[in-house]
Amino acid sequence: MLTLVDDGVVAGPALFETVIPSRGDGDAGDGIQPRLDRQHSLELLPEPSGSGPGDGAHRAVDRPLPRKSEGKQMTRRAFSSELAPPPAGTYSIAVQAQGLVFLAGQTPRDRNNVRHGDKPFAFQARMALDNLDASARAAGLSLKDAVKVNVFLKNPGDAKEFDLIYSEYVGDPPPARTLTRSNLVGFDIEVDAVLLALAR
Template sequence: MSGATPVVTTQAPAPAGPYSQAILAGGFVFIAGQTPKLLDGTRLLDRPFDEQVRQTMENLRAVAVASGGTLADAVKVNVFLRPGCDVAAFNAIYETYVSHPLPARITTISDLAVGDVEIDAVLWLG
């Protein structure tokens, strides 16, 4: 993977598998999916939806900062929510973490095994 640099931070949970927290490549940062997990690896599966969303966004923010950017640099975000989750409640929290112009986004309903939410992002640092 020539020209790609992994991002590693202890300010976000370690990956749960064989992947990097993020990869820097060509002025972009590709942040791996973040979930409602604490630094020690504890998953917040039984916590209220809003708490899961905030923890997920905090993990995403920590990896963005470790890459040399912020969530204001996000150009694309992928959101995965479990069936029945309150999209309006998600949006209200999400909007406190991102800036205008808002990044392009897709929201997919998915039968996640890692909580009610998973989010990945692409940042542009160029």
């Protein structure tokens, strides 16, 4: 019978050896070297007694620690709204989990599933933010509860104009934000956000 002792080295009646990676310093070995720097007794470690079947198979330090989340069920809740465009695929417009609400990206698309990418940028920005705010309100919140916002712009030159419009929707202090240039096709902006459900 073999017993694991100290870092996975096997204790048994044979010579101790372990596989170590080559350091690339010119050693011509095959990667198997005797562990002369650490000696272990050839005597097998006694197995601890246990009260249940199989309790003696591992030492206490070898047993996996229980996860802190054991016994706690993580729940998710999805929301929908007639004021926001219906999902164009397999996703929810808003999902609450662990005190946060995650909002799917919104574009200048109306409730009839028509995108208005031919309109001026200011019109598209307001429509995208209105759609995002409608998603937030479906969860009983608003964009003033946002803690993180992601903005995708086709033209980075629209950033200043967007910021003026955006400031009307978010709270004070404003949420963290990332603005990314994106190769959007047929429209100029998409916005998503994460809200703090406990903010109110």
